[in-house]
Amino acid sequence: MTLLDLLLEPLSYDFMVRALVTTVVAAVVCAVLSCWLVLIGWSLLGDAVSHAVLPGVVIAYVFGLPFGVGAVVFGFLAVGLIGAIRSTSRVKEDAVIGIVFTTLFALGLVLISVVPSQTDLNHIIFGNILGISQSDQLQIGVLAAVALVVLLVKRRDLTLYAFDPVHAHAIGLSPRRLGGLLLGVLALTAVVALQVVGVILVVAMLIIPGATAYLLTDRFTRMLWIAPLLSATSSVIGIYLSYWLDAASGGLVVVTQGVTFGLVHLFGPRRGLVPTYLASWSRRAVANG
Amino acid sequence: MTAAIEVSGLSVRYGEIRALEDVDLKLDAGRVTGLIGMNGSGKSTLFKAMMGIVRPDQGEVRIAGRTAAEARKHGTIAYVPQSEDVDWNFPVSVHDVVMMGRYSHLGWTRRPGRADRVAVAEALDRVELSEYAGRQIGQLSGGQRRRAFVARGIAQEAGILFLDEPFAGVDKRSEATIVRLLRELAADGRTILVSTHDLHALPELADEAILLLRRILFQGSVSEALRPESLARCFGLDPLEQDAVS
Numbered sequence: 001m002t003l004l005d006l007l008l009e010p011l012s013y014d015f016m017v018r019a020l021v022t023t024v025v026a027a028v029v030c031a032v033l034s035c036w037l038v039l040i041g042w043s044l045l046g047d048a049v050s051h052a053v054l055p056g057v058v059i060a061y062v063f064g065l066p067f068g069v070g071a072v073v074f075g076f077l078a079v080g081l082i083g084a085i086r087s088t089s090r091v092k093e094d095a096v097i098g099i100v101f102t103t104l105f106a107l108g109l110v111l112i113s114v115v116p117s118q119t120d121l122n123h124i125i126f127g128n129i130l131g132i133s134q135s136d137q138l139q140i141g142v143l144a145a146v147a148l149v150v151l152l153v154k155r156r157d158l159t160l161y162a163f164d165p166v167h168a169h170a171i172g173l174s175p176r177r178l179g180g181l182l183l184g185v186l187a188l189t190a191v192v193a194l195q196v197v198g199v200i201l202v203v204a205m206l207i208i209p210g211a212t213a214y215l216l217t218d219r220f221t222r223m224l225w226i227a228p229l230l231s232a233t234s235s236v237i238g239i240y241l242s243y244w245l246d247a248a249s250g251g252l253v254v255v256t257q258g259v260t261f262g263l264v265h266l267f268g269p270r271r272g273l274v275p276t277y278l279a280s281w282s283r284r285a286v287a288n289g
Numbered sequence: 290m291t292a293a294i295e296v297s298g299l300s301v302r303y304g305e306i307r308a309l310e311d312v313d314l315k316l317d318a319g320r321v322t323g324l325i326g327m328n329g330s331g332k333s334t335l336f337k338a339m340m341g342i343v344r345p346d347q348g349e350v351r352i353a354g355r356t357a358a359e360a361r362k363h364g365t366i367a368y369v370p371q372s373e374d375v376d377w378n379f380p381v382s383v384h385d386v387v388m389m390g391r392y393s394h395l396g397w398t399r400r401p402g403r404a405d406r407v408a409v410a411e412a413l414d415r416v417e418l419s420e421y422a423g424r425q426i427g428q429l430s431g432g433q434r435r436r437a438f439v440a441r442g443i444a445q446e447a448g449i450l451f452l453d454e455p456f457a458g459v460d461k462r463s464e465a466t467i468v469r470l471l472r473e474l475a476a477d478g479r480t481i482l483v484s485t486h487d488l489h490a491l492p493e494l495a496d497e498a499i500l501l502l503r504r505i506l507f508q509g510s511v512s513e514a515l516r517p518e519s520l521a522r523c524f525g526l527d528p529l530e531q532d533a534v535s
Binding site for chain 1: 337340341342361362363364366367368370374375376379380381382385386389390392393398399400425441445
């Protein structure tokens with residue numbers, strides 16, 4: 001069997017083609033969003049919101065609504081609760097975030113256990129990219145398109161918000177509204193990604209690509225290209241690995257992304273540990289004659 | 290003529306803590322004013338209240354005859370933040386930062402046009418940073434960083450410029466460059482308010498000084514502000530003010 005056969009054989013299955021297409025779509029939109037999340041310092045919040053949307057998704061399923069609606073409602077509910085508890089108690093913010101998102105996530109688990117359903121709602125938790133249906137795929141496509149368009153059209157404002165919210169305010173923009181916009185997109189994106197890797201691992205797709213790109217460039221516009229390219233590539237590799245190894249696809253997508261981050265951190269041309277060490281070693285060697 | 294900034298009876302509270310009490314203030318165009326006070330004296334709160342970021346409990350702020358909210362929409366005030374409030378590793382270039390000053394003039398996608406690029410180039414030229422336009426913002430020296438943010442204010446076409454501790458961590462030569470630049474910008478008719486602990490730069494820099502300790506202790510000439518007895522009150526060394534400080 002040649003390498004080409006290894007690459008092409010999976011594509012003879014419809015479910016693999018659907019899985020690959022959906023994964024790339026999710027990887028791209030998550031990666032673009034992650035560029036802002038890692039710069040603002042919203043990684044923990046991303047984790048919280050991506051877990052907290054679970055009950056919203058289940059309730060939307062029960063009422064036959066699009067998953068995105070339930071997710072956005074619960075995404076904002078989570079952030080609202082975090083803000084409200086933070087400002088009315090002496091508990092520190094990280095603890096408040098921990099309380100709110102685990103409670104909402106647990107509520108989601110309870111709802112899943114009592115809702116009778118033909119499709120296995122457990123797939124929401126662990127992802128089920130190989131079994132994704134056409135209607136799921138359509139929904140993912142629409143949500144991803146909405147999220148991506150909003151992010152790209154408002155990218156300059158969002159970057160200003162991330163860099164200097166005081167200046168944003170001083171020139172008449174509303175940092176609150178921009179933060180809210182980003183949160184809404186975060187909730188939508190969580191729905192897109194949870195179909196691929198499941199609720200638990202969504203946060204990986206929302207953090208790793210942006211963080212990896214940040215190690216590679218000093219230009220935000222370049223981050224917006226590097227992050228989705230790396231994320232899509234490593235996700236596709238993850239899906240192939242899961243096919244060849246017959247192992248969990250969501251898990252392998254995230255492991256591949258994490259390994260990519262590790263490689264960039266070690267060997268990246270600008271800030272990689274190994275090139276930096278070698279450069280200082282050769283400088284010392286020269287200095288010592 | 291209306292004053293560039295007029296603050297009357299301004300009080301700001303954060304919960305139980307009184308940050309500013311009954312502040313009256315008038316700043317005229319074309320002048321540089323030094324805002325002197327120790328940490329926690331309310332300097333940053335005063336800036337934020339005048340920019341409409343902090344809501345006052347009492348009192349009123351008028352910017353060029355407008356409310357703070359209206360002035361915001363017109364991009365009247367430019368703010369040069371304290372060094373520690375900026376993420377210097379953020380992946381933006383000097384040019385990108387200065388372009389952010391143009392956003393109040395741009396449509397809702399903030400797509401810059403030729404006029405905006407010209408304005409940014411002129412602003413960078415004015416602060417003598419043209420050759421550094423492509424650098425990541427953190428790769429500038431302390432003084433150059435401050436000038437880059439001043440350039441943002443110039444590109445913004447703001448009539449009022451606030452600088453929060455612009456001389457902290459800046460060497461003497463860069464400090465002199467910034468002082469000269471601010472004097473020129475004031476000569477063009479801008480209103481400039483600079484918070485600083487750097488008292489020896491003050492006579493060169495400022496036309497007048499304000500001493501702040503939650504209230505305005507003094508507004509007037511720099512030489513009077515720098516008298517030991519005025520400074521003692523401002524920095525809480527006066528026995529009468531000890532309670533207020535601790």
